[in-house]
Amino acid sequence: MSGILQLHGIEKRFGDFAALRGVSLELRAGEIHALMGENGAGKSTLIKVITGVHAATAGTMELEGRAIRPGSPREAERAGISTVYQEVNLLPNLSLAENITMGRQAMWGPFIRHGEGRRRARAALARLGVEVDVARPLGACPVAVQQMAAIARALEQRARVLILDEPTSSLDAREVAELFGVLRRLRDEGMGILFVSHFLDQIYALSDRITVLRDGGYVGTWEAAALPRLELVSHMIGKPVAAAEACAAKEEASAGPRRGAVVEVAELERKGVAGPFSFALEAGGATGLAGLLGSGRTEVARMLFGIDPATSGSVRVDGRVVSLTSPRAAMAAGFAFCSEDRKVEGILPSLSVRENIVLALQASRGALRRLPRAEQEALADTFIKALHIKTRGPETPMGALSGGNQQKCLLARWMAVQPRLLILDEPTRGIDIGAKGEIEALCAELRRGGLAILFISAELEEVVRNCSRVVVLRDRQQAEVLEGGAISLRQIMETVAAA
Amino acid sequence: MNRLFSSRLLPLLATALVLLVLFGAAGAHYEHFFSARVVLNLFKDRAFLGVIAIGMTFVILSGGIDLSVGSVMACSTVLLASLIMERGWPVPLAMAATLVLGAAFGGAQGWIIHRYGIPAFLVTLAGMFLARGTAFILSSRSLEIRHAFYAKNSAWGLPLGEGLTFTLGPMVFVSVLAVAMVVAHGTRFGRNVYAIGGSESSAALMGLPVGGTRIAVYALCGGGAALGGILSTLALGSGDPTRGMGLELDAIAAAVIGGTVLTGGRGWMVGTFLGVLILGTIKTILDFEGSLDPAWLRLASGGLLLGFILMQKVIAIRSRET
Incomplete structure (x- = not known):
C-alpha cells in the first residue's frame, strides 16, 4: 500500500478567514479513507482544493509522487482525480452515455462516435453492476442510477483517486448497500477513495482509515478498527470523551413550565392524503411526530401551516378556532414552520x-x-x-x-x-453530530421560554430524546399518543411495526 | 415507435404537424398554393431569417439569448454596401470582412457575458443599440449595390425547370442547416453547448470548457447574423440601416416554436427549420389573402408561440410526474 495522493500543509484563506489551516493527508492506493468533521470543519473546502475548484493559499499536493496543482476541475480530472458530489453534478438533459463520456468522447476526425460512446458507457456501468438503457436522459433516472453514472464517469476517465462527497444522503438502504459494494470492489482494484459522510454507521461499515478535521485544522488520522465511535465523536467536536458521552446520552426531557394547551388539533384531516389527527400542543412542551417514511409526518406539518389545508377537522389556539387556509393565515395564528427541505423551501x-x-x-x-x-x-x-x-x-x-x-x-x-408554535420538520437532517446537539439544545431552551414545539424527525431516538409527548403515525393516520414516562424507543417501534 | 412518441420528441412532432396542417389547409383553400413556386418563394423570403435563427438556436441551447442579431444583420448590410460601393473593395473580400466583423462582435458580447457574469439579455440589449447605431452612422439611408457580381449572382441558382431556380439564399440556408445539425449533434463543441445549457456549474465541474464554448456560441450567432445580412443584400440589392427591426424576436420565436426550450439544453436545429417555415407559411397565407391586415401575421405568430410554450410546460410537468 502506497500513498497515491499526498497533501502537505494545505492552507486556504478567504480574505481574513482561514478555512483550512495546515491540513495534511495521505490517501493510499486501495483504501477507503473517511474524511470526518463537523459542519464548517473544512471538509468541503479541502475537497474543492483537491479538485481544483479553489486554489490552495499554501501547501503542496502530490499525486503518485508528482507535484500537482490543479487550477480547475478539468485539470484535476485529467490528472486522475474524479469527484462524485452530494447533489449529482451531471447534466440532466443529456443521456447517461453522454454524461459518462463527456469531454473524452471517442472521435472520428471532428465527429463524435456516439455508438462507441454508448458501448463504453454500458461497459463502465456494467463494471458497477448496473444495467440500464444508456440512451435515457440522466434526469429521467433515479438518483441512485445518476450516482452510479457519476462513478462510471470516473472509471471512464481512468481516475485513480475517487472523491465522494456525501453520496448516500438521498439513497435508500438497498441503494446504499449496492453503492458500498461497488466502492469496495473499486478499492480492491487499487483505487484510492476519499469518502465524506455524516453517518457514523456508514463510515465504520466502509472505511479503512479516518481523518478528522476541526475548525479548518488537521486533528489526526486513525485506523477505523482502532478508533472507538465515542472517541471519533470527541475528536470531531473537540471535547473529551466524558463530555461527548454526556452529549450523546439521553438528555432528560425536562418538562418546562406547563401552561396548558395552546394548540388543540381535533380530527384534522386532508381527504385522501392523511388524517384524522387529534392531539394537543402545550406551551413549553415538545410534541413529536414519529413514524416511518411516508407515514404522514410531513403532511401533518403542511396541514398545520396551511400549505396543503385540511379538508375537515379544527384547530384551536387558546381556545379559539383558527382557519389555516394559507401560510399567511397560519403565521397570523402564531405558527412558524421550518421546512424539511431547507435548500428548496427555506434558505x-x-x-x-x-x-x-x-x-x-x-x-x-x-x-x-x-x-x-x-x-x-x-x-x-x-x-x-x-x-x-x-x-x-x-x-x-x-x-x-x-x-x-x-x-x-x-x-x-x-x-x-416570536411564534406560539414552532413546527420543525427534520431540523437536523444532513447536519452533523455536534450541530445536531446544538440544535436540540436550542429547542430545549425555546421550550423553557414558553414556546410550543412540534418536532418531526425520521430518527426515533431524536424524537424520544426531545419530546414530552409523541404522536405515533402509521399509514398516514394517528396510531397512538405517548406521554411522559410512556415514551420509549421500544414502545414507538412496536406501534409503528404493528400490523 | 414508442420512443418516437415519447415526450422528448413530442414538441418536434407537434411542430411538424402544425406545419403540415397549415400548409394542407392553405393548399385546400387557395388555388395554386401547392406549387413549387410558392415553396421556393417561401424559402427565398425566409433564408436570412433561417440562417439567423440557427445561430440563435445555438445561443438558446447554451442557456443564453442574443437580442442583437437584427441590428447586427442591418449593420452588416450597410457595411457591405459601403465597402463595395464607397471603398471599392472586391465583393468576396467585403463579404469575408463582414462575416469576420459580425462574428467578432458576437464573440465580444460572449466574452463580456462570460467574463463579468452579466445576463446575456442585458449585454446583447446594449449590443442591439450599438449595432443599430453603427449602421446609421455608416449610412443614414438605404445604399443600393450596383455591381457586376450582384447582377450575376442574385439570380444565380440551380435550374429546376419551368423557369424556376433554387437560388443562392435558400441554398445557403439549407447548407447552414445541414452543417448546424451535424455540429450540434456530432461534435464536441455541439455537445458542450447542450451541456452548458443543461447546467453550467455541472459542465464546469465535469471539466468542460465553459468559457470558450460560450464565446464561440455568440461568435457563431454574430457570424450568422452577418451572413443573414449578406443574403438579404443579395435578395434585395441594397444595404439598409432600418432592415431587420424586431428580427431577433422572429428568430427567437422560430427556435421556440421548433421545440427549443428557452432555459437551454434542449432543442433541435431541424425544429428551428420547421419553425422558420411555419412563420413563412403564415406570411404566405396572408399574401394570398391580400385583403387581410398584416397585423394578423403578428397575431398568428403570437398565438402559436403561446401555444408551444404552454405545451412545453405541460410536457415538462408530465415528465416530472412519471
Missing part, C-alpha cells in the same frame, strides 16, 4: 445571513413597514451570537454557510417573529 442562498434572519419578521409586518436597518443588524447579531452561527459576518451570503449553520439561521428566522 435564500444569495441573500445575506442578516436578510435571511429578518425575512419572516419583515413579512409579518407587511411590505410597507420596513424594519429599520439598525434593528435588522441588531437582530442578526443577537441570533448569530445566541445560536453560535459560524459566519464571517451578518452580510455573508447564506449560500456560503455550512448546512448546520444554515439550519440555525432558519431557526433564528422563526424565533425572530
Whole structure:
C-alpha cells in the first residue's frame, strides 16, 4: 500500500478567514479513507482544493509522487482525480452515455462516435453492476442510477483517486448497500477513495482509515478498527470523551413550565392524503411526530401551516378556532414552520445571513413597514451570537454557510417573529453530530421560554430524546399518543411495526 | 415507435404537424398554393431569417439569448454596401470582412457575458443599440449595390425547370442547416453547448470548457447574423440601416416554436427549420389573402408561440410526474 495522493500543509484563506489551516493527508492506493468533521470543519473546502475548484493559499499536493496543482476541475480530472458530489453534478438533459463520456468522447476526425460512446458507457456501468438503457436522459433516472453514472464517469476517465462527497444522503438502504459494494470492489482494484459522510454507521461499515478535521485544522488520522465511535465523536467536536458521552446520552426531557394547551388539533384531516389527527400542543412542551417514511409526518406539518389545508377537522389556539387556509393565515395564528427541505423551501442562498434572519419578521409586518436597518443588524447579531452561527459576518451570503449553520439561521428566522408554535420538520437532517446537539439544545431552551414545539424527525431516538409527548403515525393516520414516562424507543417501534 | 412518441420528441412532432396542417389547409383553400413556386418563394423570403435563427438556436441551447442579431444583420448590410460601393473593395473580400466583423462582435458580447457574469439579455440589449447605431452612422439611408457580381449572382441558382431556380439564399440556408445539425449533434463543441445549457456549474465541474464554448456560441450567432445580412443584400440589392427591426424576436420565436426550450439544453436545429417555415407559411397565407391586415401575421405568430410554450410546460410537468 502506497500513498497515491499526498497533501502537505494545505492552507486556504478567504480574505481574513482561514478555512483550512495546515491540513495534511495521505490517501493510499486501495483504501477507503473517511474524511470526518463537523459542519464548517473544512471538509468541503479541502475537497474543492483537491479538485481544483479553489486554489490552495499554501501547501503542496502530490499525486503518485508528482507535484500537482490543479487550477480547475478539468485539470484535476485529467490528472486522475474524479469527484462524485452530494447533489449529482451531471447534466440532466443529456443521456447517461453522454454524461459518462463527456469531454473524452471517442472521435472520428471532428465527429463524435456516439455508438462507441454508448458501448463504453454500458461497459463502465456494467463494471458497477448496473444495467440500464444508456440512451435515457440522466434526469429521467433515479438518483441512485445518476450516482452510479457519476462513478462510471470516473472509471471512464481512468481516475485513480475517487472523491465522494456525501453520496448516500438521498439513497435508500438497498441503494446504499449496492453503492458500498461497488466502492469496495473499486478499492480492491487499487483505487484510492476519499469518502465524506455524516453517518457514523456508514463510515465504520466502509472505511479503512479516518481523518478528522476541526475548525479548518488537521486533528489526526486513525485506523477505523482502532478508533472507538465515542472517541471519533470527541475528536470531531473537540471535547473529551466524558463530555461527548454526556452529549450523546439521553438528555432528560425536562418538562418546562406547563401552561396548558395552546394548540388543540381535533380530527384534522386532508381527504385522501392523511388524517384524522387529534392531539394537543402545550406551551413549553415538545410534541413529536414519529413514524416511518411516508407515514404522514410531513403532511401533518403542511396541514398545520396551511400549505396543503385540511379538508375537515379544527384547530384551536387558546381556545379559539383558527382557519389555516394559507401560510399567511397560519403565521397570523402564531405558527412558524421550518421546512424539511431547507435548500428548496427555506434558505435564500444569495441573500445575506442578516436578510435571511429578518425575512419572516419583515413579512409579518407587511411590505410597507420596513424594519429599520439598525434593528435588522441588531437582530442578526443577537441570533448569530445566541445560536453560535459560524459566519464571517451578518452580510455573508447564506449560500456560503455550512448546512448546520444554515439550519440555525432558519431557526433564528422563526424565533425572530416570536411564534406560539414552532413546527420543525427534520431540523437536523444532513447536519452533523455536534450541530445536531446544538440544535436540540436550542429547542430545549425555546421550550423553557414558553414556546410550543412540534418536532418531526425520521430518527426515533431524536424524537424520544426531545419530546414530552409523541404522536405515533402509521399509514398516514394517528396510531397512538405517548406521554411522559410512556415514551420509549421500544414502545414507538412496536406501534409503528404493528400490523 | 414508442420512443418516437415519447415526450422528448413530442414538441418536434407537434411542430411538424402544425406545419403540415397549415400548409394542407392553405393548399385546400387557395388555388395554386401547392406549387413549387410558392415553396421556393417561401424559402427565398425566409433564408436570412433561417440562417439567423440557427445561430440563435445555438445561443438558446447554451442557456443564453442574443437580442442583437437584427441590428447586427442591418449593420452588416450597410457595411457591405459601403465597402463595395464607397471603398471599392472586391465583393468576396467585403463579404469575408463582414462575416469576420459580425462574428467578432458576437464573440465580444460572449466574452463580456462570460467574463463579468452579466445576463446575456442585458449585454446583447446594449449590443442591439450599438449595432443599430453603427449602421446609421455608416449610412443614414438605404445604399443600393450596383455591381457586376450582384447582377450575376442574385439570380444565380440551380435550374429546376419551368423557369424556376433554387437560388443562392435558400441554398445557403439549407447548407447552414445541414452543417448546424451535424455540429450540434456530432461534435464536441455541439455537445458542450447542450451541456452548458443543461447546467453550467455541472459542465464546469465535469471539466468542460465553459468559457470558450460560450464565446464561440455568440461568435457563431454574430457570424450568422452577418451572413443573414449578406443574403438579404443579395435578395434585395441594397444595404439598409432600418432592415431587420424586431428580427431577433422572429428568430427567437422560430427556435421556440421548433421545440427549443428557452432555459437551454434542449432543442433541435431541424425544429428551428420547421419553425422558420411555419412563420413563412403564415406570411404566405396572408399574401394570398391580400385583403387581410398584416397585423394578423403578428397575431398568428403570437398565438402559436403561446401555444408551444404552454405545451412545453405541460410536457415538462408530465415528465416530472412519471
